[in-house]
Amino acid sequence: MYDVIVVGARCAGASTAMLFARAGYRVLMVDRAEFPRDTLSTLYIHQPGVALLRRWGVLDKVIATGCPPLDRAVYRIADIRIEGCSIPVDGHRAAYAPRRYLLDEILADAAVASGVEFRQGCTVTEVLSDDEGQAIGVRCRTSDGGTTEEHARLVVGADGMRSRFATMVDSRITTEHPAATCAYYTYWEGVTDRFELYEAPGRWVGTVPTNDNATLIAAYFPQSEFERVRKDAMGAYMEAVRGTAPELYAKIASQTPLERLHGTGDQRNYFREAAGLGWALVGDAGHHKDSITARGITDAFRQAQLLVDCIGTGLRDPEKLIDGLEEYAYQRDEILVDAYHSTLSVAALEVAxxxxxxxxxxxxxxxxxxxxxxxxxxxxxxxxxxxxxxxxxxxxxxx
Structure with missing residues (x-):
């Protein structure tokens, strides 16, 4: 029997598993994917997230991948130019934006090094529960087609925005707003060494320097334009960059992008119940907002640390576990609700x-x-x- 089973091994799940293992618990982490594997992401880790990576002892490995420190930011709107950098967090001022196939593997490796048992290619098909409805484990389908059951005192869902785990434990959506934007991005060689934001009515363009001298350039459109945009996504993307950030467009107009264009109109905004009897949600499984503010990775780290802090040494005491999960659910919403509403405001793409x-x-x-x-x-x-x-x-x- 395990103390904790974590379902999902990307930035939210791997961080959670690592921290529970470091707290002295026996942890199993499963993911249906085989690593390393890329995923849709804006990549950006804000300063509070960087501070947690440093606290966890993995920031040096992220930096060693070659992703540059992002210690200057520019925001352009109308005739206004804002240039600077966030005030430091724990003495560290730079943000970072590593590719996800690098970041997720670093965190998964750190979890394993901390004592986590990691099973890849393992799909959870059922959350097991006792007669009182408390989660007590999972049933999994393995990569060779077999099945297995594992039991734990706490089961954590970290399987993303389309979380099957959340559905299995009947986690209710407590707050929800319609999708406001759709977004497309790809990577270009060089371009800039700064985090840049450009805004115009109905448009938002951002640059995120990452590994291998590549820059992610993203363009955001109103959700109402998604059906039109997706018919000629590359054309709409280039026109958005040209119209919103002409100086940036001049740098990429003659280039060929380094990858295909990635995009989504599935920009959900919600809070789900964060915890219940024997289970908890971390990362996008429990809370998601429009990617326009690039808060997802940082928020995932904060939730992982918060959950482990709230449980503390009480995981093996049923009453203390209940109290810890209730405290986590309360604090998660308190910590994230303001950023949720400010993100909705930004995602409206209105220049007031x-x-x-x-x-x-x-x-x-x-x-x-x-x-x-x-x-x-x-x-x-x-x-x-x-x-x-x-x-x-x-x-x-x-x-």
């Missing part, structure tokens, strides 16, 4: 005049610009950024 007024006040003041990027990264809250002083200065600049 009051926001332009605020940004004009921020532009040119390095402290304010750095605090603005700290807000985007989740280092400080929106209420910490919108201080009475900022509002007063904005009033003075209005005509």
């Amino acid at each position: 005049e009051h926001r332009l007024s605020m940004l004009r006040t921020v532009a040119g003041d390095q402290e304010l610009m750095d605090r603005y990027f700290a807000t985007l990264a989740g280092v400080i809250g929106v209420e910490e950024f919108f201080t009475p002083d900022l509002h007063a200065r904005e009033e003075l600049t209005r005509p």
Whole structure:
């Protein structure tokens, strides 16, 4: 019998499994995929996520892959240019954006090195429960076509936005909003060494430098345009870059992309119940929001650390386990709800005049610009950024 079974071995699941193993628990991690394997992702790890990688002792391995430190950011909208970097977290200021087939393997290897048993090509077909409805394990189909059952005190679902695990444990959606955007991206050689954001009415373009001198360039469109865009996705993508970020377009117009164009219109926004009797959800399985703010990886790390902290030493005590899961469910929502609503606001792709007024006040003041990027990264809250002083200065600049 295991203490914990984790279903899913990407950034949320591998982090969770690793941390439970380091806490002294016997952990099994399963994933239906064989690693390494790529996945749709904006790649970006905000400063709070980088701080956790450093705390866990794996940041050096991420850096060793050659992904560059992203310690300068630029945001362009209308006639406004904001340039700076988030304030530091635990003394570390840079963000990173490793390719997912590298990051996920690093985390899975760290989990195994911490004592986790990892079974690849293992698909969970059922969550086992006792007569009282408490999750007690999983039934799996193995890569050779066989079946196996494993039991644990806690079963954690980390199998992504389309989580089958969440369905199996009947985790209810508690908050949900319609998809607001669709997104397409591919990789280009060189282009920039900065994290860049460009916004125009109905459009959002971002650059994310990553491994091997490649830059991910993503373009976002309103969800209402998805059916039109998907008919000529590459044409729509290039036109979005040209119209929103002409200087960026000039750098790629004569290039051939390094990979095919990736895209999705499945930009779900929801919270599911985070925990129940003998089970918990981490990462996109329990909470997902539009990828436009690139919070997914960082939020997955935060949830993994939070779950292990809330359970603490109480996993083998049934009453303490219940209390820990309830605390995790409460804190997860408290920690993530503000970023959820701010992401919905960004994903609306609306350029409001009051926001332009605020940004004009921020532009040119390095402290304010750095605090603005700290807000985007989740280092400080929106209420910490919108201080009475900022509002007063904005009033003075209005005509």
